[in-house]
Amino acid sequence: EEPGDHALDSGKPNSSSDLPLESLKTVLTEDSAAGKVKRKRAQTPLEKYYLKYLCVTDLSTQSWCEQQMVYGRELPQLQAPETVVLLNTGKSIHLARELEVHDVVRVHTTSREDSWAIKILNLLSVIPVLQAGGCVRELPVFGVIEDVFLTGIIDELCYSATGELELRELKTRGQPFMPSGAQKKRDYFQVCLYKYIFDAMVQGKLKPDVITSHIQLRPEQPLGSQIREHAQKVGFMVTCFADLLELMYLNLTLSDIPGIDCLKIEYSHQESNTLLGTEVVRFEEETVLEKAQYYLAYWKGQREVQGVEIEEAWKCQSCSYSEICDWRKKRAEGIMPLTVVKHS
Numbered sequence: 001e002e003p004g005d006h007a008l009d010s011g012k013p014n015s016s017s018d019l020p021l022e023s024l025k026t027v028l029t030e031d032s033a034a035g036k037v038k039r040k041r042a043q044t045p046l047e048k049y050y051l052k053y054l055c056v057t058d059l060s061t062q063s064w065c066e067q068q069m070v071y072g073r074e075l076p077q078l079q080a081p082e083t084v085v086l087l088n089t090g091k092s093i094h095l096a097r098e099l100e101v102h103d104v105v106r107v108h109t110t111s112r113e114d115s116w117a118i119k120i121l122n123l124l125s126v127i128p129v130l131q132a133g134g135c136v137r138e139l140p141v142f143g144v145i146e147d148v149f150l151t152g153i154i155d156e157l158c159y160s161a162t163g164e165l166e167l168r169e170l171k172t173r174g175q176p177f178m179p180s181g182a183q184k185k186r187d188y189f190q191v192c193l194y195k196y197i198f199d200a201m202v203q204g205k206l207k208p209d210v211i212t213s214h215i216q217l218r219p220e221q222p223l224g225s226q227i228r229e230h231a232q233k234v235g236f237m238v239t240c241f242a243d244l245l246e247l248m249y250l251n252l253t254l255s256d257i258p259g260i261d262c263l264k265i266e267y268s269h270q271e272s273n274t275l276l277g278t279e280v281v282r283f284e285e286e287t288v289l290e291k292a293q294y295y296l297a298y299w300k301g302q303r304e305v306q307g308v309e310i311e312e313a314w315k316c317q318s319c320s321y322s323e324i325c326d327w328r329k330k331r332a333e334g335i336m337p338l339t340v341v342k343h344s
């Protein structure tokens with residue numbers, strides 16, 4: 001195997017839920033001593049769905065319609081079959097592009113720390129490529145915004161002819177034309193979040209204990225034999241999870257890899273594989289953080305879920321959940337909350 005190999009977890013499925021957090025009760029309970037009824041704190045959506053972290057795509061999907069994102073999580077079986085086909089084809093195209101630059105190997109995992117070790121090894125294996133001015137694909141990124149841990153995968157990072165570090169996001173489309181402004185806005189937000197997280201990583205803001213405390217991982221946990229073997233093949237001698245975290249921190253901060261200079265999104269038509277167009281995205285940190293704060297407030301239980309505003313009701317026409325959507329029903333009946341604050 002070459003250092004560019006990417007490892008895949010062949011153990012248990014790895015999702016942002018990992019192991020369940022202790023379930024919190026939201027019911028009213030009887031205080032036996034005093035005979036009084038006490039109200040327990042309501043679960044936040046993060047707790048309700050047993051999530052210790054979110055994916056960048058959770059937030060970008062949320063920016064399209066938050067209610068739709070929630071239905072997608074709770075009722076995935078109601079998704080229109082054509083949407084599922086489109087998503088699966090998109091995944092295959094991404095995998096094919098990944099295989100152009102490195103092989104994918106299966107590594108057996110025996111613990112949650114092992115599963116995270118794979119992500120970290122995949123990141124560690126591309127740092128030398130970037131340092132040498134090469135191009136990398138499917139780069140894992142992790143970071144914290146508003147005290148919520150976020151993960152994502154950058155499609156491609158390359159240096160341009162002028163030496164700028166360029167992020168390229170590939171979006172495949174079922175229709176042979178460029179997306180609407182609303183769809184572009186969702187994609188812009190996604191790549192801006194990637195830049196924010198990646199830049200923080202190379203600036204040394206992702207300290208080892210940030211990962212273990214947010215995701216509740218054990219630094220002293222010994223790594224499984226297959227993980228240690230894979231680490232050795234890609235040039236790292238590690239025994240426990242903390243070794244890898246330390247290596248990641250040092251490699252990122254001492255690597256001299258710059259922050260991302262340029263954000264590009266390439267839209268292509270899935271069926272004909274033709275490029276439809278490229279968008280260059282302007283990064284405005286304040287706006288990105290403001291938006292993220294708004295979307296994360298839902299996850300932290302600071303506000304109720306919201307659907308689309310009346311001026312974006314056209315989104316409901318192609319929504320798989322339009323028949324059952326409570327938000328849409330309330331809007332039709334005119335019983336919307338008095339103050340709906342929607343981030344533009």
Ligand code: SF4
Pocket residue numbers: 065066067068069071307308315316319320321322323325326327328
């Ligand atoms: Fe959102 Fe409209 Fe779909 Fe409801 S019907 S989930 S408001 S897009």
